[in-house]
Amino acid sequence: MPARVFARPLELFPGKKISQGDIQNELQLLGYRRVSSPHGQGEFSASKKKINVYTRGYLFVDGREKPQKLNLRFDNDGLRSLENLDTGTQVPLVRLEPLEIAKIFPAHNEDRILVRLGEVPPFLIKALLTAEDRRFYQHHGVDPRGIARAFIANLKAMRIRQGASTLTQQLVKNLFLSNERTWWRKMNELIMALLLEYHYEKDEILEAYLNEVFLGQDNQRAIHGFGLAAEYYFDAPLNELRPDQLAMLVGMVKGPSYYDPRRHPKRAIKRRNVVISSMARLGLIDDAQKRRLSTAKLDVKPRRSLSRSRYPDFMDLVRQQLKKSYDEKDLRSEGLRIFTTLDPLLQEKSQSVLKNGIARLEKQKKLPIGKLQGAVIVLDIRSGEVQAVVGGRDRRKSGYNRAVQANRPIGSLVKPVVYLDALEKGWTLASPLKDEPVVWKDRNNKVWKPQNYDKVFHGETPLIKALVHSYNAATVWLGRKLGPSSIAKHLYEMGLDRPVSTYPSLLLGAVEMSPYEVSQVYQTMANDGFRIKPRVIRSVATKENQPLQRYELKIGRVIQPEPAYLIKFALTEVVRTGTARWATRVLPGLMPLAGKTGTTSDYRDSWFSGFGENTLTVVWLGRDDNKPTGLTGASGALRIWSDLMKSIPLLPVDLTPPEKIEWFWVNLESGRITDKNCPGAIPLPFVAGTALVEREDCRQSGQRSWKEKLFEGWLH
Numbered sequence: 001m002p003a004r005v006f007a008r009p010l011e012l013f014p015g016k017k018i019s020q021g022d023i024q025n026e027l028q029l030l031g032y033r034r035v036s037s038p039h040g041q042g043e044f045s046a047s048k049k050k051i052n053v054y055t056r057g058y059l060f061v062d063g064r065e066k067p068q069k070l071n072l073r074f075d076n077d078g079l080r081s082l083e084n085l086d087t088g089t090q091v092p093l094v095r096l097e098p099l100e101i102a103k104i105f106p107a108h109n110e111d112r113i114l115v116r117l118g119e120v121p122p123f124l125i126k127a128l129l130t131a132e133d134r135r136f137y138q139h140h141g142v143d144p145r146g147i148a149r150a151f152i153a154n155l156k157a158m159r160i161r162q163g164a165s166t167l168t169q170q171l172v173k174n175l176f177l178s179n180e181r182t183w184w185r186k187m188n189e190l191i192m193a194l195l196l197e198y199h200y201e202k203d204e205i206l207e208a209y210l211n212e213v214f215l216g217q218d219n220q221r222a223i224h225g226f227g228l229a230a231e232y233y234f235d236a237p238l239n240e241l242r243p244d245q246l247a248m249l250v251g252m253v254k255g256p257s258y259y260d261p262r263r264h265p266k267r268a269i270k271r272r273n274v275v276i277s278s279m280a281r282l283g284l285i286d287d288a289q290k291r292r293l294s295t296a297k298l299d300v301k302p303r304r305s306l307s308r309s310r311y312p313d314f315m316d317l318v319r320q321q322l323k324k325s326y327d328e329k330d331l332r333s334e335g336l337r338i339f340t341t342l343d344p345l346l347q348e349k350s351q352s353v354l355k356n357g358i359a360r361l362e363k364q365k366k367l368p369i370g371k372l373q374g375a376v377i378v379l380d381i382r383s384g385e386v387q388a389v390v391g392g393r394d395r396r397k398s399g400y401n402r403a404v405q406a407n408r409p410i411g412s413l414v415k416p417v418v419y420l421d422a423l424e425k426g427w428t429l430a431s432p433l434k435d436e437p438v439v440w441k442d443r444n445n446k447v448w449k450p451q452n453y454d455k456v457f458h459g460e461t462p463l464i465k466a467l468v469h470s471y472n473a474a475t476v477w478l479g480r481k482l483g484p485s486s487i488a489k490h491l492y493e494m495g496l497d498r499p500v501s502t503y504p505s506l507l508l509g510a511v512e513m514s515p516y517e518v519s520q521v522y523q524t525m526a527n528d529g530f531r532i533k534p535r536v537i538r539s540v541a542t543k544e545n546q547p548l549q550r551y552e553l554k555i556g557r558v559i560q561p562e563p564a565y566l567i568k569f570a571l572t573e574v575v576r577t578g579t580a581r582w583a584t585r586v587l588p589g590l591m592p593l594a595g596k597t598g599t600t601s602d603y604r605d606s607w608f609s610g611f612g613e614n615t616l617t618v619v620w621l622g623r624d625d626n627k628p629t630g631l632t633g634a635s636g637a638l639r640i641w642s643d644l645m646k647s648i649p650l651l652p653v654d655l656t657p658p659e660k661i662e663w664f665w666v667n668l669e670s671g672r673i674t675d676k677n678c679p680g681a682i683p684l685p686f687v688a689g690t691a692l693v694e695r696e697d698c699r700q701s702g703q704r705s706w707k708e709k710l711f712e713g714w715l716h
Contacts, residue, residue, distance in 0.1 A: 001112070001335025001543055002105045005309075005318060006098035007342040008385075008538070009060070013093045017078040017649040022345050023051060029099055029344050031235050041067050042240045049074045052085065056237065058097035061339070061541045065095050078649075099344050102309035102318075105221065113227035114335075114543065115238055117207040123243045124226065125206070127250040130278045133167040136206070141168040141197035142190050168193040171209045215249065216256045223256075233261060235301040243289075244296035247279075248272040261300045268298060313391035313401045314342050317516070317536045325549060326540075335543030341385035341536050343378075349647050350376045350388040351395050357640035358393045358621070365630060371623050374640065375403035377519040379616045383553060384523065384532030387615075389516070400624070403515045408605050408622060410518060411509035411598035412470045412579075412633065416525060416567055417490050418479050418507055419467050423563040425482070429464040429570060429684050430666050430692060435474035440504045448504050450476050453599075462668045464684065467570050468578035470597065472508055479507035493558045495520030495531060509598060515618045518609055522618065525567055526594070526611040529559030561658040562687040568594055569685055572653055579634050580608065586642040592653045595641070597633030604628055606636030613651040617641055660688045672696040 010026050012018075027044050028034075032053065035043045044053035050073055057067035069085040082091040105111060129136050135143055143166050165173070172192045196205060216223040216232060223232050229249050230238040241249075251271035252259045261268035273294045280290040309315045318340055326336075354374050362369055378388035391401035400406070422431070435458040440448045450472045452458075457473055466474035479487060484502040491500055491511070497520075500511050513521075516534075524531045533554045540548045559567075571594035574580050579597045587593065595610025606621040606629060619637040623629055629636065657663075665681040667674040673691065674681050678698030 001114075002103040003334070003336040003338055004100055005102040005104070005315070005338045005340060007101050007340060007344050008387075009058070009095040009098040010345075011093060011095050012072070012079060012082060014079060014081050014090075015077075019078065020046070020049065020051060020072075020074045023072065023079075025348070026096065026099075026345055027051075027053065029348075030097065031237075033236075038069065040240065042236065055094065056097055058095070059545055060095065061337075061539055061545060061547050065097070068094070070094065098339065099310075101311055101340070101342060101344070102315050104319075111218075111221050111223060111228055112211055112225040113231065114211050115207075115225070115227040117203055117210070119239060120210060120226070121239055121241070121243075121246060124238070124246045124250065126284050127243075127247050127275055127279060128167075128210075128253070130282060130284065131250050131275045132170070132253060134282075136167050137202055139166060141193035141195075142166060165189070166193065167209050168196055168205055171205060171212060172196060174212050174214065213253055214256060215252055216260065233300050242296070244272065244276070244293040245299065247275045247293060248298065251275045261298050262303060265298055265300075311342065311344075311347055311389070311395075313395065313403055314340070314347065314386070314389040314536065316391075316401050316404050317386060317389060321535070321537050321551070336548070337541045337543065337545065339538045339540070341380075341383075341387060341538060343387040346378050346648060347388040347390075350378060350390045350644060353644040353647065354390050354619075354640060355393050357643055361621075361631065361636060361639065365635075367630065371625075371627075372621060372629060373402060373624055374619065374621045374637075375406065375515045376620075376640075376644070377403050377515045377618045378644075379519050379523055379534060379618075381523060381526045381611060381614060381616050382532075384534045384555075385538075386516075386519075386534050386536045402620070405514065406620070406622075407512040407514050407517075408620065409509055409600040410511060410513050411600040411605060411607060413518060413522075413596055413598035413607050413609055414487070414491075414506070414509040414511060415467060415470060415475050416571060416596055417494065417521065418475055418482065418487055419463060419570065420525070420559065420563060420567045421482050421486050421490050422463065422478055423566045424560065426690065427463060427478075428686050428690050428692070429462065429566055430668065430671050430686075431463045432460045432671050433463055433466050433471075433474040434477045435459060435461045435466060435471045436477070438473055438476045438480070440476070440480065450508060460671075462666075462671050464570050464573060465668055468573050470574075470579050476504070476507050480504075491521060493531070494524040495533075509600065515620045518607070518620075519616060519618045522609045522611065523616050524558060525564070525571070526616050528568070529557055529561060529564030530555050531558045562660050565655075565657055565661055566685060566687070568653065569655060571595060572655065575610065580610065580638055582634060582638055583610065583642045583645070587645055587650075590645070590650055590652055592655060593645070593650075594653050595638075597638055599632040599634075602628045603630050603632065606631040607633050608637035608641045610638075610641050610645075611653070612645075613654050615648065615650055617644060619644075657685055661685045662688050662691065664691050666692075667696060667698065670696055674698050 024046055032042050032044050035045055038044050038052055038054040041054050041056045044051060052071055054069045055067050058065045071083040071085050072079060073081045082094060084091050169189050172189050176192060211225040214224055215229040218232060223229055226249055227238050230236060230241055234241055234245055248261060248268055259268045259271045276290055276293050279285050354376050358372050358374055362372055374393055376390040379386055389403050391403040437457060438450055452472050461474055484504060484506045487506060488500040488502050496517055520534055535551050537551045539550045542548060572592040575583050575593050575595055580595050583593060584591060593610060593612050595608060598607030604622060604626055609618045619641045621629060621631060621636045663683050663685055664673045665676045666684045667678060667681055673695045675698060
């Protein structure tokens with residue numbers, strides 16, 4: 001039994017911020033059929049502001065979710081109400097079944113979906129016994145009449161030409177014997193069939209047969225059992241197939257390759273109709289049913305390989321976490337049920353937005369077609385759950401996962417860590433920094449002279465302004481006082497789980513990280529200083545649904561509340577007025593949002609890491625050959641991030657301050673406390689007792705306002 005990997009189940013409740021379109025997309029991903037009026041499980045209908053759906057139900061680790069017929073009503077804010085159509089009562093919460101996203105196969109490449117006999121449609125049982133073993137419940141594993149008939153036919157032909165095997169004999173052959181046609185193999189089959197019938201009940205044997213019978217080949221994967229065959233050929237659960245579809249599957253037992261409905265549809269229809277006619281002769285269906293079923297179209301779905309993961313980039317992280325707890329052999333053969341954190345809606349949107357966004361940038365910026373690549377990580381801030389992973393622009397092509405495997409210089413994404421270190425050591429958002437030429441010799445006497453993006457130095461400037469406009473020289477001046485080793489220590493504490501070289505260039509992002517690693521560092525800032533180890537697995541259960549392991553939340557505070565608040569506030573200013581202000585134009589109704597742009601030397605990497613109150617998203621753009629892209633963080637990654645944020649239920653950043661924060665109006669040109677009505681004065685938060693004591697009368701300052709100069713020399 002292969003391990004089966006599932007996405008998160010979609011929880012629905014009144015007041016949930018989710019669009020009608022998103023729920024319809026989820027239902028379609030799950031294989032629900034859109035009809036005029038749902039009468040069976042797996043069906044739904046949709047009209048303006050309303051969805052009627054007949055859910056399938058599901059056996060979760062914590063209990064069974066029963067099938068029910070629901071009416072979902074929507075307003076502009078999302079899901080307004082949930083009503084059970086059979087009882088007329090309001091439903092507080094319902095969970096849709098989770099989408100299966102991958103399987104981890106055993107070495108022998110067999111696959112199956114186990115079904116219980118009580119879950120199998122009665123029509124399938126009747127059709128199977130009619131076609132393969134009409135006396136199944138009368139014989140004891142071997143049918144003497146069939147043997148006599150086959151013996152005479154084989155004797156006349158002087159070779160084995162006819163089998164007349166019962167279902168029990170077929171099961172024995174499938175489980176224990178080879179396909180060779182010899183008298184010795186046949187004799188073993190007869191004896192073992194009698195022994196099987198002696199030790200097991202008829203229903204147990206029939207159930208085993210339903211799950212074992214070979215019904216096709218998916219590349220290197222063998223399709224065993226009617227449960228998996230229903231999904232492979234019709235993309236639906238077995239209990240939702242029509243009688244004509246069930247008859248087709250039964251007909252394939254005689255020869256799955258010869259009667260393959262995709263390769264040989266005429267043969268498949270002819271064989272299906274033989275099964276239907278046999279049922280009619282036995283009186284199991286009437287003539288009207290026979291005509292209707294015999295004229296039905298095959299309706300076989302286009303081939304979709306069951307052996308491939310839907311989302312291979314996300315599965316890379318799943319495998320990494322599983323290997324820490326489970327032996328590879330157990331993963332491949334014990335039929336484990338693995339429940340992950342993946343949000344299929346976010347995953348699909350992330351893939352689409354990245355692909356379309358890259359194509360648009362190539363056209364607008366006249367970039368070489370097909371060279372620009374990208375990656376996206378989406379993370380739930382409070383739980384640390386990874387909700388989407390995109391490792392490249394075209395996910396139909398598996399291979400290099402840039403979201404996890406591509407370690408690239410992060411550029412200015414490191415600057416918030418530098419400024420956070422200063423804030424923890426008593427600096428304030430209004431503390432003056434020197435944005436002036438810097439000459440720094442490293443331990444190898446190599447001279448480093450960092451420049452600002454616009455080649456202009458701005459003199460003495462407040463800390464928040466240097467961060468908002470991403471001034472390189474001011475950052476290096478500050479980092480020199482703090483020490484690169486202190487910044488490296490912070491990176492480690494905030495989630496980068498490997499050592500970092502402490503060269504001076506670290507202060508401007510000369511550290512290589514993957515988008516996944518960047519998301520860990522920024523998650524700590526977005527989560528008010530609490531570090532949560534990202535997780536992609538919620539729980540693991542046996543094939544019998546017994547819980548094995550839950551991946552609990554691991555959380556710890558690594559930044560004190562006050563500096564954590566100050567850096568979050570500063571990052572909202574980056575979006576409101578700084579290098580990421582493009583997002584304010586695109587997402588005006590969601591402000592405040594927070595984030596930081598990043599660009600590396602010669603425009604080789606374009607980064608943006610941004611968040612609201614609930615979701616953190618990291619976007620990277622670059623080329624696999626490391627050639628320049630011509631894109632800054634603002635002109636590249638930020639554009640794609642903004643497009644993605646438009647399509648998800650993002651919440652604005654909550655800027656409610658902790659107790660020890662106090663506010664003052666500050667003139668950032670002079671760095672002094674001033675009055676609210678003074679030109680250029682803005683409110684800034686301070687840790688209690690650290691605010692500047694010097695005040696100024698704005699009428700005597702004679703300076704241009706900060707707002708007038710705010711957009712001068714803005715950095716990537």
